[in-house]
Amino acid sequence: GIQVEQSPPDLILQEGANSTLRCNFSDSVNNLQWFHQNPWGQLINLFYIPSGTKQNGRLSATTVATERYSLLYISSSQTTDSGVYFCAVEPRGGYQKVTFGIGTKLQVIP
Amino acid sequence: GAVVSQHPSRVICKSGTSVKIECRSLDFQATTMFWYRQFPKKSLMLMATSNEGSKATYEQGVEKDKFLINHASLTLSTLTVTSAHPEDSSFYICSARDPGQVEKLFFGSGTQLSVL
Numbered sequence: 001g002i003q004v005e006q007s008p009p010d011l012i013l014q015e016g017a018n019s020t021l022r023c024n025f026s027d028s029v030n031n032l033q034w035f036h037q038n039p040w041g042q043l044i045n046l047f048y049i050p051s052g053t054k055q056n057g058r059l060s061a062t063t064v065a066t067e068r069y070s071l072l073y074i075s076s077s078q079t080t081d082s083g084v085y086f087c088a089v090e091p092r093g094g095y096q097k098v099t100f101g102i103g104t105k106l107q108v109i110p
Numbered sequence: 111g112a113v114v115s116q117h118p119s120r121v122i123c124k125s126g127t128s129v130k131i132e133c134r135s136l137d138f139q140a141t142t143m144f145w146y147r148q149f150p151k152k153s154l155m156l157m158a159t160s161n162e163g164s165k166a167t168y169e170q171g172v173e174k175d176k177f178l179i180n181h182a183s184l185t186l187s188t189l190t191v192t193s194a195h196p197e198d199s200s201f202y203i204c205s206a207r208d209p210g211q212v213e214k215l216f217f218g219s220g221t222q223l224s225v226l
Contacts, residue, residue: 031213041148041201043217047111050213086153088215097169098144098215 002091006101009017012078013108021104023087023092031090034065034072038083046072046085077086077108112208113137116218123194124226131189131221133204139184140206145177146217148201157202160187195224 003026013019025032034046047054047061054061058077063070075089082083084103093095113136115221133143141162146154158179166179176198178190187206191198196206203220 005143016187033215041220041222043203043205043220045214045216046215088154097156097159100155102153105151 001097002029002089002099003100004087004089006085006087006104008104009086009102010105011107013106015077015079015108015110017108018073018075019077019106021074021085021087021106023070023072023101025068025070025087025088025089027068028092029065029089030092032070033088033098034061034070035088036070036081036083037086043086048106061082074106077106079108080110082106082108112136112206112211112214112216114204114206114216114218116204116221119219120222122224122226125195126193128190128192129223131187131191131202132225133189133206133218135185135188135206135208135216137196138182138206138208138210140187140208141184143181143187143204144188144204145179146191146203148220149202150201154203157189162187168188168210191223194223196225199223199225 036044049061049063051065058075060073062097086103087101115134131134143160145157160181162181168174181187204218
């Protein structure tokens with residue numbers, strides 16, 4: 001099946017700093033989503049981005065489908081950004097099983 | 111956006127008992143829902159796909175008799191952990207697709223199961 005690798009696995013930031021999270025995937029995809037899991041376990045969809053670039057406030061994401069990677073940018077980080085960020089992909093060929101990466105655990109300190 | 115409600119958020123039970131977790135789509139109808147399991151500090155692993163009006167499709171290695179899934183209506187899927195054991199303790203999360211936004215997965219808030 002498709003492989004999803006995320007880096008870095010852990011990240012500690014000072015409040016106000018910027019960061020880039022990376023997701024590499026091993027095959028062509030229909031869909032790619034970025035999620036944030038807060039400290040209470042809830043998963044929030046951040047971006048649906050199988051290709052191109054999107055921005056939502058301090059967050060933006062870029063997926064280069066031909067090179068099989070996606071980047072999530074967090075600017076001016078806040079303590080509320082802490083949690084785990086997951087990349088999830090769905091292989092090309094229809095709406096099939098979604099595979100999650102192992103996540104990047106982000107801690108933003110005041 | 112679409113809302114998926116999961117209940118309960120936390121449950122503690124004795125070994126040998128059964129626990130039911132509910133997953134509801136509040137503002138859309140979901141013919142398919144998904145159940146995931148997450149171990150501490152690990153990623154989400156798909157357990158099964160719940161299909162309205164038919165049997166669930168289980169992933170390899172998931173015991174269908176242990177994890178009973180029922181999708182009796184277009185807005186409700188339930189996961190029952192039967193004869194729970196401490197090794198079943200985990201975080202369980204459901205998800206569903208809104209037919210109007212089929213490319214996106216929407217998740218419930220999860221259920222932390224602790225089996226004593």
